Amino acid sequence: MPVETDADVAELGEFRFECGESIENLEIAYEAYGEFTGDNAVLVCHALTGSQNVASHRTQGTAGQARAWWSDIVGPGKAIDTTEYYVVCANVPGSCYGSSGPASDAPDGEPYGTRFPPVSIGDWTRAQRALLDHLGVGRLHAVVGGSVGGMNALDWAVRYPDDVQRVVAVAAAARLDPQCLALDGIARRAITTDPNWNGGDYYDAAEKPKDGLALARQIGHVMYLSKASMDQKFGRRAAGRDMVRDTFPSDPAADFFPYRDVESYLDYQAEKFVDRFDANSYLYLTRAMDDFDLSEGYESDAAALAAFEGEALLMSFTGDWHFTTAQSESVAEAFRADDVPVAHHVVDSDHGHDAFLVEPENVGPPLRDFFHDGVRGRAVTDTVDDDDGGEPEFAPVHTSLFSG
Amino acid sequence: MPVETDADVAELGEFRFECGESIENLEIAYEAYGEFTGDNAVLVCHALTGSQNVASHRTQGTAGQARAWWSDIVGPGKAIDTTEYYVVCANVPGSCYGSSGPASDAPDGEPYGTRFPPVSIGDWTRAQRALLDHLGVGRLHAVVGGSVGGMNALDWAVRYPDDVQRVVAVAAAARLDPQCLALDGIARRAITTDPNWNGGDYYDAAEKPKDGLALARQIGHVMYLSKASMDQKFGRRAAGRDMVRDTFPSDPAADFFPYRDVESYLDYQAEKFVDRFDANSYLYLTRAMDDFDLSEGYESDAAALAAFEGEALLMSFTGDWHFTTAQSESVAEAFRADDVPVAHHVVDSDHGHDAFLVEPENVGPPLRDFFHDGVRGRAVTDTVDDDDGGEPEFAPVHTSLFSG
Numbered sequence: 110m111p112v113e114t115d116a117d118v119a120e121l122g123e124f125r126f127e128c129g130e131s132i133e134n135l136e137i138a139y140e141a142y143g144e145f146t147g148d149n150a151v152l153v154c155h156a157l158t159g160s161q162n163v164a165s166h167r168t169q170g171t172a173g174q175a176r177a178w179w180s181d182i183v184g185p186g187k188a189i190d191t192t193e194y195y196v197v198c199a200n201v202p203g204s205c206y207g208s209s210g211p212a213s214d215a216p217d218g219e220p221y222g223t224r225f226p227p228v229s230i231g232d233w234t235r236a237q238r239a240l241l242d243h244l245g246v247g248r249l250h251a252v253v254g255g256s257v258g259g260m261n262a263l264d265w266a267v268r269y270p271d272d273v274q275r276v277v278a279v280a281a282a283a284r285l286d287p288q289c290l291a292l293d294g295i296a297r298r299a300i301t302t303d304p305n306w307n308g309g310d311y312y313d314a315a316e317k318p319k320d321g322l323a324l325a326r327q328i329g330h331v332m333y334l335s336k337a338s339m340d341q342k343f344g345r346r347a348a349g350r351d352m353v354r355d356t357f358p359s360d361p362a363a364d365f366f367p368y369r370d371v372e373s374y375l376d377y378q379a380e381k382f383v384d385r386f387d388a389n390s391y392l393y394l395t396r397a398m399d400d401f402d403l404s405e406g407y408e409s410d411a412a413a414l415a416a417f418e419g420e421a422l423l424m425s426f427t428g429d430w431h432f433t434t435a436q437s438e439s440v441a442e443a444f445r446a447d448d449v450p451v452a453h454h455v456v457d458s459d460h461g462h463d464a465f466l467v468e469p470e471n472v473g474p475p476l477r478d479f480f481h482d483g484v485r486g487r488a489v490t491d492t493v494d495d496d497d498g499g500e501p502e503f504a505p506v507h508t509s510l511f512s513g
Numbered sequence: 514m515p516v517e518t519d520a521d522v523a524e525l526g527e528f529r530f531e532c533g534e535s536i537e538n539l540e541i542a543y544e545a546y547g548e549f550t551g552d553n554a555v556l557v558c559h560a561l562t563g564s565q566n567v568a569s570h571r572t573q574g575t576a577g578q579a580r581a582w583w584s585d586i587v588g589p590g591k592a593i594d595t596t597e598y599y600v601v602c603a604n605v606p607g608s609c610y611g612s613s614g615p616a617s618d619a620p621d622g623e624p625y626g627t628r629f630p631p632v633s634i635g636d637w638t639r640a641q642r643a644l645l646d647h648l649g650v651g652r653l654h655a656v657v658g659g660s661v662g663g664m665n666a667l668d669w670a671v672r673y674p675d676d677v678q679r680v681v682a683v684a685a686a687a688r689l690d691p692q693c694l695a696l697d698g699i700a701r702r703a704i705t706t707d708p709n710w711n712g713g714d715y716y717d718a719a720e721k722p723k724d725g726l727a728l729a730r731q732i733g734h735v736m737y738l739s740k741a742s743m744d745q746k747f748g749r750r751a752a753g754r755d756m757v758r759d760t761f762p763s764d765p766a767a768d769f770f771p772y773r774d775v776e777s778y779l780d781y782q783a784e785k786f787v788d789r790f791d792a793n794s795y796l797y798l799t800r801a802m803d804d805f806d807l808s809e810g811y812e813s814d815a816a817a818l819a820a821f822e823g824e825a826l827l828m829s830f831t832g833d834w835h836f837t838t839a840q841s842e843s844v845a846e847a848f849r850a851d852d853v854p855v856a857h858h859v860v861d862s863d864h865g866h867d868a869f870l871v872e873p874e875n876v877g878p879p880l881r882d883f884f885h886d887g888v889r890g891r892a893v894t895d896t897v898d899d900d901d902g903g904e905p906e907f908a909p910v911h912t913s914l915f916s917g
Contacts, residue, residue, distance in 0.1 A: 128769045223764050223765045223766050224765070225766065226766070227766040227767075227769035227770065284749065285749075286740055286743070286744060287740075287743040287744055287746075287747045287748060287749060287773075287775045288735065288738070288739075288740045288743050290749065290773055290775050290776070291731075291735050291743065291775045291776070291779055292735060294773070294775070294776040294779065295728060295731045295732060295735070295779065297764070297767075298727075298728060298731070298761060298780075299703060299728055301761060301762045301763055301764060302707075302724040302725075302727075302728070302761050302762060303706075304708060306762065308762065308765075309764060309765070320706040321706075323702075323706075324699060324702060324703055324706070324728065327695075327699045327702070328699060328732065331692060331695050331696060331699070334692070335692075336690055336691075336692045336834075339690070339691040339692050339695065340690060340691055342691075343691045344691060345688065345689075345691060345694065345806070357702055357705060357706050358705045358706060358710070358712065359705055360627050360701070360705060360713060360793075360796050361627045361628070361712075361713070362627050362629065362630070362631045362796070362797065362800070363631075363701075363796075363800065365532045365631035366631065366800050366803070366804050367804075369691075369694055369698070369803075371691045371694050371695045371698070372694070372695070372698040375695055375698065375699065376702075389764075392764050392766070392767075393766065396766070396767065396770050399770070399773075400770050400771075402749070430740075
């Protein structure tokens with residue numbers, strides 16, 4: 110750690126975080142796809158444990174959801190067509206895929222560990238702005254992100270409203286609800302109570318805090334699925350007879366009971382995850398997510414977004430309980446209150462939060478059309494029907510931008 | 514451990530568990546309220562970490578949800594009126610409130626630990642039957658339980674159908690769904706990866722597996738609440754300034770971020786929990802819950818319940834995502850298929866699963882009236898309207914017992 114990648118790494122010099130602390134040289138690992146023509150830049154913001162490796166044509170030390178995580182959406186001929194757009198994706202500061210974070214070496218030659226400054230989503234946005242300056246990109250055609258990456262995209266509309274023509278937040282929200290705050294807090298506690306975490310100083314130790322990180326990941330994983338998707342995928346089936354609980358201590362009395370498919374799957378995924386992600390980064394990034402509040406420093410979400418003059422697309426999935434359709438509708442309401450052209454495209458899905466990664470056939474078309482034609486894009490739907498000027502499917506009555 | 518109580522403890526002799534293993538002398542701690550008149554016995558089944566201390570008039574070494582956990586429902590003049598009924602509640606085998614379990618001494622004088630036989634809900638029911646024999650109670654006026662205690666009550670209708678006149682399952686289900694199986698599995702992994710768990714052998718150690726048990730409890734706690742109740746109770750508020758993260762290791766970088774009310778609450782509750790509950794019992798009892806399947810050994814839930822000739826009441830809460838209203842409706846359908854008089858009383862509630870403990874004003878009246886008048890009880894409602902013979906509010910179309 111940090112994980113080896115062949116991404117480009119930009120050296121952006123001294124960076125002062127929102128907490129007030131600075132580091133001498135912020136390094137941001139990024140990938141860029143396509144050719145920049147001056148007005149075709151698209152910034153893609155990755156999710157919590159994602160990376161800059163948004164598409165498949167680079168080989169990397171990433172894995173799982175950090176590896177080519179949106180290659181069905183981004184690429185030549187794809188919804189975000191890299192023969193048309195110049196697509197940039199940067200690993201956020203605090204992460205572990207090549208950008209500065211807890212696993213990076215401090216000036217004293219030792220890993221920062223938890224001496225690394227606390228990181229906020231605002232810092233992600235500011236670091237991305239600095240990277241784009243470095244790349245010679247001014248105004249963006251679009252910024253798009255899923256999950257906490259969608260929060261990151263929304264933060265762009267608040268922080269650099271003049272720099273973004275189109276904002277897309279997929280399966281995101283203006284802020285986490287207390288249920289998710291609770292689960293994130295429990296996940297962090299799982300890491301910090303792992304004796305191998307050792308206050309965050311474990312990079313040179315024989316044993317990493319893998320047990321705690323595995324638990325944290327498993328808690329997160331359940332948040333990404335839905336009851337329906339878990340029913341379909343696992344049911345109550347026992348895992349195959351060759352599947353045994355062998356990656357962590359177990360209770361001898363457990364052997365009387367089946368090792369279930371759902372347990373086996375989560376255990377397997379957790380084992381893969383702990384090999385690809387840094388425990389301190391997990392602490393840092395979940396804290397950034399938990400802390401994000403679109404309205405911070407403003408009276409309301411609408412006030413925060415008031416200076417934005419582009420167009421906005423919210424996309425949500427009916428089976429998502431981590432970032433709900435109601436939360437996306439609330440963000441859409443804020444844009445509407447500002448008379449920003451906005452569409453809230455709801456996808457009927459059983460996949461839970463993961464839908465934004467695993468349903469490219471539903472995510473791609475509205476994205477493609479929104480990039481070309483904004484909220485009037487053919488495949489873009491809205492919770493407000495612009496023909497009858499009626500009430501939205503969700504949330505309180507409001508005046509539609511498109512009615513009358 | 515085991516926790517000291519002043520409950521009566523019945524010595525029930527050799528007991529063979531469903532797994533095939535036996536112990537020499539099953540001890541069951543229980544409390545009995547009221548006078549037995551021959552036909553007025555009511556068995557109350559406690560929830561996962563509950564105890565026999567169902568009402569408040571006994572002083573015990575219990576705490577939290579194990580202490581007088583249904584004292585608003587059970588007592589003189591209450592819905593389950595102890596001046597009318599003889600109410601028995603027994604601590605289930607595998608638990609830690611005085612009944613035989615992992616913390617009990619084995620014949621070699623050392624605690625069983627994980628040498629204690631694996632326990633199933635069927636074993637709970639069979640142990641309760643043995644206790645009632647010991648007390649001279651044959652047929653029960655009613656068996657009632659909430660959460661996994663409701664599963665226990667349903668198991669009575671399968672296992673001893675002739676012994677029960679009325680069955681009440683509150684916030685229960687025929688089986689857990691895979692989402693809950695997953696969270697229970699993660700909770701157990703939190704315990705067994707705590708180095709202090711030590712294969713279940715920690716009773717004489719200086720350090721108990723408190724970190725792991727705390728995590729397990731916190732995961733469970735989130736399952737007992739709902740998004741709405743957490744919004745109302747905590748929002749995203751920071752905890753008071755005197756509240757500090759002081760019960761477990763924390764990340765120095767955490768101090769930049771608020772310690773939220775919801776985290777503080779869960780941390781506080783977890784600290785209380787680890788003082789009152791045994792980690793091995795948590796493993797044993799969650800496994801029993803996960804393993805329960807009403808239809809086990811039968812073709813269907815309806816087939817399992819076919820021999821039952823009493824009346825049944827299912828009660829569920831709309832905000833409960835641990836044991837959903839749809840799951841209770843599914844059990845109601847099974848009873849209906851058997852022509853068992855059944856009512857599914859749905860309570861509109863934001864409280865989540867905890868509603869069965871914290872809404873006595875909603876739980877009491879239907880219970881009281883069902884105990885007196887069965888499904889025709891005045892305060893008992895059903896998802897099937899018996900006047901219009903219409904379709905139920907939930908689930909697929911079926912022929913109502915009360916229609917036509």
